[in-house]
Amino acid sequence: MKKEIGTEEKIKDAAKAVFLQKGFSGCTTREIAKASGMNVALVNYYFRSKNQLFQLIFQSVMEEFIQSLIQVFQEDMPLKEKMRILIQKRYEFVEKNPEFPNFIHNELGRNAEFNRQNKNIFDKIATSGIFEEARDAQQKGEMRSIDMFHVTILIMSNCDFPFISRHFHLSMHEISEKEMNLKLKEHRLLVTEMLMNYLFPKPSE
Secondary structure (H helix, E strand, O other), X not given: OHHHHHHHHHHHHHXXXXXXXXXXXXXXXXXXXXXXXXXXXXXXXXXXXXXXXXXXXXXXXXXXXXXXXXXXXXXXXXXXXXXXHHHHHHHHHHHHOOOHHHHHHHHHOOOHXXXXXXXXXXXXXXXXXXXXXXXXXXXXXXXXXXXXXXXXXXXXXXXXXXXXXXXXXHHHOOOOHHHHHHHHHHHHHHHHHHHHHXXXXXXXX
């Protein structure tokens, strides 16, 4: 029994790495099997098809991230502190999964059916109460009056783009991978403070 669980997890880990790097259309079941050290028949035995395996990997990655956010939203703390943690978690998540931004945007744009199949994942944020809490804070003057559509884009673009453009900056600034990683950790602090100062300006502003 332990061997079967180990085999399944090994296939899932390999599939996650391959999917994040190449996306659904860019890889084959054979590549996943090779990366896991298994054969195609064994991959199909556990997961039936590449599509089923992809759905499983996508949902597990998204569930991990979404659940970490919902836990923050449900905490008894000021909205400003929740937003600070949200920004940091988004950045840390992409730092841990640097291929994720391209992966998610490419796959969500791949076909409408994929979006419908995974809509429940994103609905969890919409029903968490965070949007209503933000509107209340805006009405009280605690948060800048701004549509949450724009807040979402501000956070995603500032947290995701440093990793999407990673190779460009490695070349442009002629720095090593180690230096780049240090710069990205520094950038997380800059991004957090910039967004927080914009979303929660001082009363005189």
